[in-house]
Amino acid sequence: SAVISQKPSRDICQRGTSLTIQCQVDSQVTMMFWYRQQPGQSLTLIATANQGSEATYESGFVIDKFPISRPNLTFSTLTVSNMSPEDSSIYLCSACSTTNEKLFFGSGTQLSVL
């Protein structure tokens, strides 16, 4: 299984500011993804992080709001831009191994926007 380190684990931010979340995987992975989990809800895919190119966003999510980078196979960042209280959620980094489609998650970033 892949070990995924995500930081920060939590943050409290002011409205209008931006936060960048970092994700590091300990092994070679094929795919990296970013999910959002609103309080008491299921997991919603924000985007697929593509190595060396623009991320692929799901319906309802745009690059200007959630810019994503993936400069190499094992590292990715998600920025939550111009935050509002509605952005308060858990943000999860995930990755699939190179050998199968098993999906593993980081510990998440608990974001609160005041």
Next chain:
Amino acid sequence: GENVEQHPSTLSVQEGDSAVIKCTYSDSASNYFPWYKQELGKGPQLIIDIRSNVGEKKDQRIAVTLNKTAKHFSLHITETQPEDSAVYFCAAITGTYKYIFGTGTRLKVLA
């Protein structure tokens, strides 16, 4: 679109009893069905999975069954313990890396 329904949303059992969580998927092309356990303040952890060519899989106190004809699969936890208390998510995968998650079940094991 693809959909995964999960029931119940909450489940309380006495310690030592069994717990069953059920999911139904809509896309008959789905071929991989993992289950995740999420404890408070943590990310989801993969606990067991099953592929479409298998009807049942067991790992100690946890088992998963799959009925492809009816398009539903279930998680069974036997001899429940307080540390089994968590939120459980099912998922169905169609194609490559396309995960559809259920809405989650909050399991409480009462000591």
